[in-house]
Amino acid sequence: MAELTTVARPYAKAAFAHAQEKGQLAEWSAQLALAAALAGDAEFTAYLTRPSMTVEQQTGAFFTAAxxxxxxxxxxxxxxxxQNKRLAALPAIAEIFEQMKADAERTADVQVTSAFEMTDVQQQALAGQLAARLGRKVTVNAQVDSSLIGGAIIRTGDLxxxxxxxxxxxxxxxTLNS
Incomplete structure (x- = not known):
């Protein structure tokens, strides 16, 4: 995975710079998400990576699907x-692009897994606390996992x-076992 990220980073940076220059971050985000979904589909990838497929045929099939x-x-x-035989890197390119977009827009998507359903008031209060701590506009995505017994697990980026x-x-x- 680290190698794929290394390959994807320059493409993502170039796409981000172009999109930012044109003021089209949202459009590029949607296009890269579509490209990543196509490149991440196992059946479509198997079709594209057949030895008999030329780059032009791969590109044509990709454009037809899109x-x-x-x-x-x-x-x-x-x-x-x-052309650079990097279609497999499109999901990583899209992911890096989204990270760069979130940094530029000062936003963060936060995944909250709680033991019980959170009310809208609780989600808003948590979003406010996290926004103050992270210095970003926060979007909370909540889910329930009763195996947590109580409390919550909060994830955003590497935090x-x-x-x-x-x-x-x-x-x-x-602690007791050590």
Whole structure:
């Protein structure tokens, strides 16, 4: 995975610089998400990576599958990636692009897994606290996992806050066993 990220980073930076210069971050985000979904589909990838497929045929199949959802610049980008035999890197390119977009827009998507359903008021209060701590506009995506017993686990980027009862019990158990 580290190698794929290394390969994807220059493409993502170039796409981001172009999109930012044109003021089209949202459009490029959508186009790269589509390209990543196509490149990440196992059946479509198996079709594209057949030894008999030329780069032109791969690009044509990709554009056919994408329909009219790719702009001219988006098509040029995908064609360039295909010419360099890097279509498999499109999901990583899209992921890095999204990180760069979130940094530029000062936003963060936060995944909150709680033991019980959170009310809208609780989600807003948590979003406010996290926005103050992270210095970003926060979007909370909540889900329920009753195995946590109580509390919640909060994830955003590489930050994880485990305030669950299950996590605290596991930490206590590790301390007692050492």
């Amino acid at each position: 329909g009219d959802q790719l702009s001219a610049d988006g098509r040029n980008f995908v064609a360039f990636v295909a 994880v806050i485990d305030a669950s009862v299950r996590g605290k019990l596991a930490k206590l158990s590790a």
